[in-house]
Amino acid sequence: MTGNTQEMPMAQVAPIGIFDSGIGGLSVLQHIRQHLPHEDLLYFADSAYAPYGDKSEAEISTRSLAVTEFLLQSGVKALVVACNTATTAAIKAIRSAYPDLPVIGIEPGLKPAAAQSPSKIVGVLATKATLLSARLLTLQQQISAASGVRFELQACVGLVDQIEKGELRSAQTALLLRRYISPLIKQGADTLVLGCTHYPFVRPLIEEIAGELTTRPVAVIDTGAAVSRQLVKILTENNLLRTSVHAGQVSAFTSGSQSALTTAFASLLQLHPPVSVVATIGQPAGIS
Numbered sequence: 001m002t003g004n005t006q007e008m009p010m011a012q013v014a015p016i017g018i019f020d021s022g023i024g025g026l027s028v029l030q031h032i033r034q035h036l037p038h039e040d041l042l043y044f045a046d047s048a049y050a051p052y053g054d055k056s057e058a059e060i061s062t063r064s065l066a067v068t069e070f071l072l073q074s075g076v077k078a079l080v081v082a083c084n085t086a087t088t089a090a091i092k093a094i095r096s097a098y099p100d101l102p103v104i105g106i107e108p109g110l111k112p113a114a115a116q117s118p119s120k121i122v123g124v125l126a127t128k129a130t131l132l133s134a135r136l137l138t139l140q141q142q143i144s145a146a147s148g149v150r151f152e153l154q155a156c157v158g159l160v161d162q163i164e165k166g167e168l169r170s171a172q173t174a175l176l177l178r179r180y181i182s183p184l185i186k187q188g189a190d191t192l193v194l195g196c197t198h199y200p201f202v203r204p205l206i207e208e209i210a211g212e213l214t215t216r217p218v219a220v221i222d223t224g225a226a227v228s229r230q231l232v233k234i235l236t237e238n239n240l241l242r243t244s245v246h247a248g249q250v251s252a253f254t255s256g257s258q259s260a261l262t263t264a265f266a267s268l269l270q271l272h273p274p275v276s277v278v279a280t281i282g283q284p285a286g287i288s
């Protein structure tokens with residue numbers, strides 16, 4: 001985007017762009033639909049390149065910039081990076097490439113978790129890339145220093161793939177989750193942060209497994225609603241909120257399978273948006 005969005009005529013009626021490596025961002029989209037029912041939403045699932053969590057920062061950044069460019073070409077007035085991994089790896093690059101675009105990212109809820117953890121031991125479930133990022137390390141150190149909370153980090157390798165396959169309650173998904181949650185509970189965690197937007201879709205299973213592992217209450221933290229509230233604030237400040245009464249429409253794009261995204265929308269959110277396949281953005285030769 002080259003112009004100032006605030007000066008664009010009709011900018012308020014333009015859609016909001018939301019993207020994730022796959023279907024995880026739908027857990028954020030559902031909050032945005034609740035908070036902003038009059039807004040049109042364009043959702044991009046970069047499923048041909050999922051999971052992002054096993055990729056290098058440079059690869060994630062290249063894909064995130066390509067998806068952002070596509071959404072801007074489609075006329076969005078603001079962007080929600082509905083992916084913790086893409087936020088940690090690419091939000092700086094997105095903001096510097098598109099300084100006029102309001103961009104909202106998502107990060108693991110370390111701060112709210114620290115504020116409400118009686119044991120002061122918090123488990124963080126996220127992708128490898130998110131947990132290895134300098135951004136998360138800094139956040140963790142700052143919050144630990146201020147609150148005395150200890151964070152136990154757990155990379156959930158393979159979990160995004162299970163959720164992309166729609167296996168929200170399968171034996172294999174339960175096995176993985178038990179393997180990841182069990183050490184955190186053993187170390188005394190009473191709060192689990194869902195540091196990946198895919199994970200809210202297995203929250204019932206996470207709560208069930210935590211309940212089998214301990215009799216102590218275990219709180220689960222998801223930042224999807226907070227991101228949606230931040231979006232409302234940023235749109236309001238930039239005079240970009242759609243004020244007219246209009247039933248917000250959702251349109252979706254995927255670099256992967258059209259039927260997989262159609263099925264995910266229907267089964268996870270009971271929505272039936274048009275889904276288009278966009279296979280040619282970015283530089284596919286550079287990343288596979």
Ligand code: DGL
Pocket residue numbers: 020021022024025050051052053054082083084085086127130160195196197198
């Ligand atoms: N939903 C992404 C996140 O929030 C998933 C990452 C992945 O593709 O590995 O981190």
